[in-house]
Amino acid sequence: MRKLPLAIALAVMLLGNAAAADKKDKTPPDEAKPEAALLKPQASTSEGSVSVEGKRIAYKAVAGTIVLHGKDDKENDPTVSMFYVAYFKKSDDATKRPITFIYNGGPGSATVWLHMGAFGPRRVITKDDSHTPAAPYQLVNNDYSLLDASDLVFIDAPGAGFSRLIANESDASKREEQMKDRRKEIYGVDGDGHAFAQFITQFLSRYGRWNSPKYLFGESYGTTRSAVVANDLENENSVDLNGVILLSQILNFDTSIDGPDQNPGVDLPYELALPTYAATAYYHHKLPQAPADLEPFLQEVEQFALGDYAQALMAGSRLDDARKQAVAEKLHQYTGLPVAYLIKANLRVTGGMFEHELLGDTNDTTGRLDTRFAGPSLDPLSKEAEYDPQSSSISSAYIAAFNDYVRKDLKFGQEQNYREFADIKEWDFKHNNHDGAVNVMPDLAMAMKTNPNLKILLNGGYYDLATPFYAADYEMHHMPVQPALMNNVSYAWYPSGHMVYAHEESLKLLHDNVARFIEQTDNVKR
Known part of the structure; x- marks a missing residue:
């Protein structure tokens, strides 16, 4: 896995070689002929409760899809069916209830990690620093779910999890060409960012959450994505965010210790x-x-x-x-x-x-x-x-736990294959027509300048060599913003790794820090 071209190595920001997984130029079987279920939004609703640090919270869960369209939002041009799981706390005024959009990185990773390891209502138990034994795995109440502070929306990246690219041409050869165009359009820094921004605005409309306090939470490449999405939302969609929460940050790929x-x-x-x-x-x-x-x-x-x-x-x-x-x-x-x-x-x-x-x-x-x-x-x-060794130690537990949970508890995906990673053959690292190493620091800086009330919380682990904590600290202290805006940034470091939440004591600290950050920035009068 190490001996890859640098451009591919940099793409592997979370848990494996998603970009080089399959060199055959062939459309995956479940995308070759899209069914009606892929072309229209789907939703499966269930209910449950979680005890967060001793406080019981009843919630409604929705596992479903939102269908994105081309840049002109033409209804006859569906491009991506994006899968999400949303948790809404019961008995709260949704107009005042914060909502946090959560995603992992990759690029092209599913969001199973943050869902089942950090903030969802159920958490899979893994060994702290050694290999977790094979199944059966233990799924428990998550004492540190973020549902006490915010409603949660876990989003799978296009092509990952149950999210799928869509080619709706009736002719097979035309459909394959259309799928190639979809990959070229979506699988890149800018296309991916646009897709997530479009998903978020559609979600706000579908669930009537335009007036809710809004947050982004990205991990690893998800922090790269958050900078792009924050700028897109602020300056293309007029969506002022309350906060951006970054975990295991990489904004400038010139700081990477990979290669x-x-x-x-x-x-x-x-x-x-x-x-x-x-x-x-x-x-x-x-x-x-x-x-x-x-x-x-x-x-x-x-x-x-x-x-x-x-x-x-x-x-x-x-x-x-x-x-x-x-x-x-x-x-x-x-x-x-x-x-x-x-x-x-x-x-x-x-x-x-x-x-x-x-x-x-x-x-x-x-x-x-x-x-x-x-x-x-x-x-x-x-x-x-x-x-x-870390990825090999815990990945099976997360994948098995989610595949069981999503079908039995959330009642979704019975006939579908859940992908850990999207089938990405090549990721377009060009950003804003710049061919050099990816650097989205200007994007986050622009979002902070155009919304000077935007607050940032940077989190990182001392034992992370995928995105070293001091590199993240260095990036943030070199943001091209006025000194006064640097007061909007806060920092938290943990005795853990890239997936800070894999260490239970750090997970508690992460939960408490993020919950406090949301409470201090949601602008809700109490």
Whole structure:
């Protein structure tokens, strides 16, 4: 999985190689001949209750689809059937009740992770930092569901989950060409963002929620999407959002520690990943001198990363041997990697290299999404990690739990295949006609400028090497906005990984932080 072209590697922001899953240019069977169910909105309604931190909440659940149309919203041109699960708290004035639109990333991932792991009324139990045993899995009341603070709408990306692209031509060859056009239109930064913005405005109309406080919650590539969608909603649809909640953020792909060796001359990713390397070495007891507490230690590492380390990397071939040796010895103190290895790597260790080498004495590889996890290296002699032990440890539990829950409790999808990822052959990273690395910081900045009341909550895990927390912090502090608008941004860091909620103590903190953020920004008079 590691040895992919950089453009594909960057697409794999959540749980696997969605972009390279299938190279055959063939329309999936369940999209080849769309049934009436795909062309018209569907809905299955059920009821339930959840106890959130001791308080019982009764809710109505709707599992259904909304059909999107072309850019001109022509009714005879359906493009995507987007699946969602919405939870509405009973006995509340919907005009005042906040509503939060929630999605994972990928790009092209279903939203099973946030649904079954973070904020839905039921939560699947997985091991904290090791492989979860095979079925039967345990599905329990979610004490940390966000339903106490907001109504919730979990959205599957086009082509993922039960969402499907639509080609309605009657002729088979024309239908295949139409499907190619759909993929080209939707599977990209701009097309994906437009689809989600269109879904949200249609949802607001269908359920009469235009006057509700509105929030976006995106994880991983979902944060990239949130910047685009927030800007689209604010400046194309006149929808002022109350808040945007970001989890495991990546807005500028030039900060990614996946494959920076393929982009020589840009050393920033190595610097921004260093605190995560240090946290991981701390967790696995690989530091030569273990500090008493993690957070003060990370602050020290951050100063070194953007100070002496950044200056050494900037020197390039001008860095003399004595200085290189000194920096390598300091890196050894912060990462646990051998000095000789660090010098051989020219002081530049990619995420995959670190994951493979930290536990090399036991032939184990750390996780990428959550470096607390570890598993047997597929090839002990490889340069980089070749899989993600964290993803392998918990994915089966999430997929099995949701497939059971959606059919038995939500009464949806009995004859359908639930896709973990969309069948994406190529993702269009071009954004606003710019061919370079994706950078949506200007989008979020524009949304903040045109709506100066918009509040942002950034969340991240110390053990996340897919989207390192210090990279997210760096991005946010380099937003092109006036200094006063930076007061609209708040931060929360957790002793967990990419999927912060996979660690129960962090899930509680995440819930409390997000619920407090919504209460402070929903503009509801109490």
